[in-house]
Amino acid sequence: MAFVGDRPVISAPTSATSACTQPAVASSRSLAVSFDRIEKRFGALFALRGITFDIQPGEFVALLGPNGAGKTTLLRIAALLSTPTRGRVRFVAGSRSAGAQESGDGIPGESAKHMIGMVGHNPLLYDDLTAAENLRLFAQLYGLDDPAACAARGLESCGLADRANGIVRTFSRGMRQRLALARALLHGPSLLLLDEPGTGLDRQAAGWLSGTLERLRSQGCTMIMSTHARSESLDLATRAVLLGGGRVAEDTRGSDPQLLFQRLRSES
Amino acid sequence: MSTARAASIVLAKELRLELRTRELLSATLVFALIVIVMFSYAFDPTPAESRHYGPGLLWIAFLFAGSLMLHPSFAREQAGDTMDALRLAPISSFSILLGKMAANFIFLAIAELILVPIFAVLYDVRLMGVLGPLILVFALGTLGLVIAGTVFASISSHARMRELMLPLLLLPVLAPLLVAAVQATRALLADTPSLDPAWVTFLAAFDVIFMTASWLVCDFLLEE
Numbered sequence: 209m210a211f212v213g214d215r216p217v218i219s220a221p222t223s224a225t226s227a228c229t230q231p232a233v234a235s236s237r238s239l240a241v242s243f244d245r246i247e248k249r250f251g252a253l254f255a256l257r258g259i260t261f262d263i264q265p266g267e268f269v270a271l272l273g274p275n276g277a278g279k280t281t282l283l284r285i286a287a288l289l290s291t292p293t294r295g296r297v298r299f300v301a302g303s304r305s306a307g308a309q310e311s312g313d314g315i316p317g318e319s320a321k322h323m324i325g326m327v328g329h330n331p332l333l334y335d336d337l338t339a340a341e342n343l344r345l346f347a348q349l350y351g352l353d354d355p356a357a358c359a360a361r362g363l364e365s366c367g368l369a370d371r372a373n374g375i376v377r378t379f380s381r382g383m384r385q386r387l388a389l390a391r392a393l394l395h396g397p398s399l400l401l402l403d404e405p406g407t408g409l410d411r412q413a414a415g416w417l418s419g420t421l422e423r424l425r426s427q428g429c430t431m432i433m434s435t436h437a438r439s440e441s442l443d444l445a446t447r448a449v450l451l452g453g454g455r456v457a458e459d460t461r462g463s464d465p466q467l468l469f470q471r472l473r474s475e476s
Numbered sequence: 477m478s479t480a481r482a483a484s485i486v487l488a489k490e491l492r493l494e495l496r497t498r499e500l501l502s503a504t505l506v507f508a509l510i511v512i513v514m515f516s517y518a519f520d521p522t523p524a525e526s527r528h529y530g531p532g533l534l535w536i537a538f539l540f541a542g543s544l545m546l547h548p549s550f551a552r553e554q555a556g557d558t559m560d561a562l563r564l565a566p567i568s569s570f571s572i573l574l575g576k577m578a579a580n581f582i583f584l585a586i587a588e589l590i591l592v593p594i595f596a597v598l599y600d601v602r603l604m605g606v607l608g609p610l611i612l613v614f615a616l617g618t619l620g621l622v623i624a625g626t627v628f629a630s631i632s633s634h635a636r637m638r639e640l641m642l643p644l645l646l647l648p649v650l651a652p653l654l655v656a657a658v659q660a661t662r663a664l665l666a667d668t669p670s671l672d673p674a675w676v677t678f679l680a681a682f683d684v685i686f687m688t689a690s691w692l693v694c695d696f697l698l699e700e
Binding site for chain 2: 287324326330331334341345346349350351
């Protein structure tokens with residue numbers, strides 16, 4: 209694995225730019241993520257204090273912890289939106305069956321962006337553009353072949369085809385979140401980062417989210433989702449990492465995460 | 477994807493948003509117009525005074541208009557964390573900045589296109605014979621204002637009291653540009669108009685230096 213300064217590099221990326229792969233992810237390849245002694249400071253405040261753990265291709269990791277535990281900060285570092293003060297994050301291409309596969313050819317970290325999708329707490333959409341304009345814009349930015357067709361497929365997949373020309377400002381929270389997920393999946397990412405995606409969703413929308421995540425998991429997409437212990441989507445997680453005070457307080461790697469979820473639910 | 481291609485996508489997005497909301501242009505235009513009209517009535521200048529002081533008033537109006545316009549270009553990315561969405565995409569930070577600079581240049585140029593004829597009428601200044609050189613000076617001055625302004629707007633967007641921070645950061649930096657633009661404009665509006673190569677060179681150098689600096693620091697500018 210190679211690095212350019214503190215920037216991670218990725219081995220053998222999939223060619224995500226060649227075509228619009230919505231709604232499926234790049235199923236033959238997944239992405240493994242490795243956090244290596246990640247530390248993040250904002251002035252004197254420590255958000256993360258030496259986070260170290262690996263995520264295998266195709267794993268669905270639930271990132272848990274109280275407010276201020278550092279979940280969002282860690283996701284932003286994984287999304288390359290934030291640079292760690294110390295430590296590094298690295299990505300390795302692989303598959304769920306074969307695991308992470310080291311490759312000799314290192315590619316600069318910016319290339320990993322072709323393989324990463326993110327759904328934030330906010331939908332990361334332009335309120336004053338229509339749903340179709342938003343998806344077309346991001347399809348263009350990801351260099352997809354036919355942005356209009358990609359946008360149409362994205363809208364179809366999230367059930368908003370009939371609202372393609374609706375201004376996002378007029379959408380409900382559930383509709384925005386569905387569109388946000390369609391945006392994040394436009395380029396067929398191998399790693400999906402989700403920051404409390406279920407917040408504010410009604411039961412129907414939360415069910416749709418769980419269904420979509422289940423489909424992505426079956427396709428081999430690696431997922432990291434920060435959430436709370438009562439989220440419906442937790443049942444899909446194959447592993448849980450509990451953060452506390454910027455450190456890994458508990459990691460269920462190799463064991464059933466449901467026990468931890470039950471314990472946290474009973475405590476809350 | 478090339479920087480130019482990515483910047484053009486960001487520019488198209490900015491233009492589409494502005495066409496839909498008309499937030500930046502309308503506020504900027506009205507404000508600059510008020511400044512020019514108020515100065516005109518307050519000083520009631522003679523044609524000679526207009527030629528001497530008019531360029532200063534005009535560029536101050538552009539400067540105020542620019543600082544009003546530049547802040548929202550980043551502030552409206554914060555409403556839905558859309559700057560994160562842009563930064564998630566596999567494009568360079570510089571292309572995002574470049575797209576925004578191009579959009580701000582177009583918006584300010586449109587405002588100037590409307591303001592300058594009104595200025596010429598109110599201040600009794602003849603522009604016809606010097607239109608070409610005047611466009612060159614306005615283009616270079618506006619470009620400098622927009623390049624530095626976009627950089628400082630991105631810096632101030634992370635700060636508390638960001639609306640106040642931008643003019644505080646921007647005005648001292650733009651002082652040399654303002655002096656050069658005013659002097660070059662004044663030379664063109666004088667009784668015997670001339671294009672002063674020294675001031676034009678200064679304006680061009682300012683643009684190149686700030687564009688290079690923004691290219692060097694763009695990654696830091698857009699990160700939290």
